[in-house]
Amino acid sequence: MKFSVSDFNENHFTADLQCVDDSLNWLSNGGGLFLMVRTGFKKRIDIRSVLNTLNSSDTYVNTNELIDREIMIQEGVYITFFEVSFTNSFKIVTRPATYSVYCCQLDENSNTVTVFQSSEQSNYSRNVSARIEVACTFEPAQRKGVFGKKTKSRYAVKIPNIPNYKEGLFYRIGDTGNVYPITETMTSRSFFVDCENSEKIHIFSQLSDGYDVVEI
Structure with missing residues (x-):
């Protein structure tokens, strides 16, 4: 399985990421597969570096091995792929931390996942105290x-x-x-x-x- 990053478009995006009580909520378009990245409070998340690390590993051959599992992909950087059916919401446990949420598209024919990143960091990233x-x-x-x-x-x-x-x-x-x-x-x-x-x-x-x- 391979992972790549692409600029967001009107069909695939996340926007207005907010922390409400113990959950992250956001707006989105493009399906129900998402990637969440967690790192230290106010630390920068380099999604391209994260995906490059994921691509260099032969451990994961399909998304089923990644869904609903938090994995440390780099020192102090954790990823979770998850699916949302109705409400864009994810309960968080670890804080303080910086979270980013990305809309994803799975191409089963090529066994690739495209991660869409907005041009505005405030749309997909939030510091949670x-x-x-x-x-x-x-x-x-x-x-x-x-x-x-x-x-x-x-x-x-x-x-x-x-x-x-x-x-x-x-x-x-x-x-x-x-x-x-x-x-x-x-x-x-x-x-x-x-x-x-x-x-x-x-x-x-x-x-x-x-x-x-x-x-x-």
Whole structure:
């Protein structure tokens, strides 16, 4: 099986790709076979390079071996061929990430798949961020017993489990304090940060990392 890329036309295109809740939705014409490519957040997808890699492999001889299977075709780049009968919608699991959706045409006689790419990237590609709900609970200083040692004030921070998380979130005490990374082991459980009574903890991410932090 061979794969090629072609400019879109009025008979084969995808347009207006949007992320709604946990699904990607789009407009299209040209049939029910689509190719989805996923890579890192705000990373560029080179569809010609992806198809060249696919063509260089002898593993897949027909589309049935590719349908509804996510395959890592290059380092950090994943592809899924899928069919849509009625509604152009695809449920996504991994975020943050960049997704692209392409309309495809299968020629069974020549055993080739043509992938149609729009001239406007916004028609077929979307950066999908991840909403992270963070709970920060202030615990004031306390004295253990009448003559016991006084504990420090602190925050108990709870970050939910983030699939495939490696880095990208940070915390800071006060408006000008040092910035500390939140590691993978600090998610899906509570961790504690000492502070002064008047200081507030801030959880944030770099804009390029694709995390939307919301304190609850």
